[in-house]
Amino acid sequence: MVNEDRQYLEKFFPIASFIAAIIGPKCEVVVHDISDPERSIIFIENGYISGRQVGDASTDLVLKILKSEAYHEEHFIANYKASGKFGQSFRSSTYFIKNDKNKLVGLLCLNIDVTHMEVAAEWVQHILQGGPNPYIAPPVAELPQEEKQTTEYLQGNADDLLQHMVSSVIGRLTIPPDRLSSQEKIEIVRELNELGVFLLKGGVSQVAASLSISEPTVYRYLQKLK
Incomplete structure (x- = not known):
């Protein structure tokens, strides 16, 4: 079945190249194989934009999608914001790739670098003396309500992804974790x-260290959440 899923996903490689060729060099197109979140990228066009390559990890949004199983009711999420490790801003969209049995096997992701567009939009807005920003689009009708504020962080290394996800939560604390x-x-x-942190192999140890607790304690907490 795994080989069949991989062969099915490979059919999307030419589609990814087709999309990248149409939109241009500022558009990164990625095919993810969700069977291995730590090495999920199996095809990428214009990967130099985010610095990612084949064999790199999923993103925080991919893990959240897998954990929430939102793909059961939707075919895609479109026009959400993403950020890159080099400080870029992206307008991104994700299509859920399902096999003939309607099982999610992968994702087709588009990430358009709009960093310079945002700078230009701010300049135009200033020239127009406070007129509406032409870049900011109205709410996207295709998105389910809970996904209207969808964001994503694009990076390649699984350890960096894990660190980013844990820090994004722990960093909001106003007191030390040990208190x-x-x-x-x-x-x-x-x-x-x-968020899907524990879908990554090092998730338990990273969380344990960040919260100043033991790994068995993390597993015990997870059991209480079931």
Whole structure:
């Protein structure tokens, strides 16, 4: 079945190249194989934009999609914001690749670098003395309500992804992790679990170190969340 899924995903490689050729060199197009989140990129066009390559990891959004299983009701999410490790801004969209049995096997992702467009839009807005920003689009009707504020961080290394995801949650704390109550730590583990952090192999150890608890304690918290 795994080989069949891979062969099915390979049919999207020419489509990815086709899209990149149409939109141009500022558009990165990626095909993800979700069977291995730590090495999910199996095809990429214009990867120099984000600095990623074949064999690199999923993104925080990919993990969240896998954990939430939102793909059951939707075929894609479109026109959300993403950021790159070099400070770029992207307008991104993701198509859910499902096989003949309607099982999710991969993702086709478009990331258009709009960094310079945003700078130009700000300049135009200034010239027009506070007129509406021509870049900011109205809400996208295709997106489900909970995805209207979808964001994504584009990076290649699984360890960097894990560090980013854990830091994004732990960094909001106003007190040191070792002063949190057990219930507060459980809630943090719940949030990280919903983000898909524990789909990565090093997730438990990273969270344990960040919360100043043992790995068995993380597993115990996860059991309580079931």
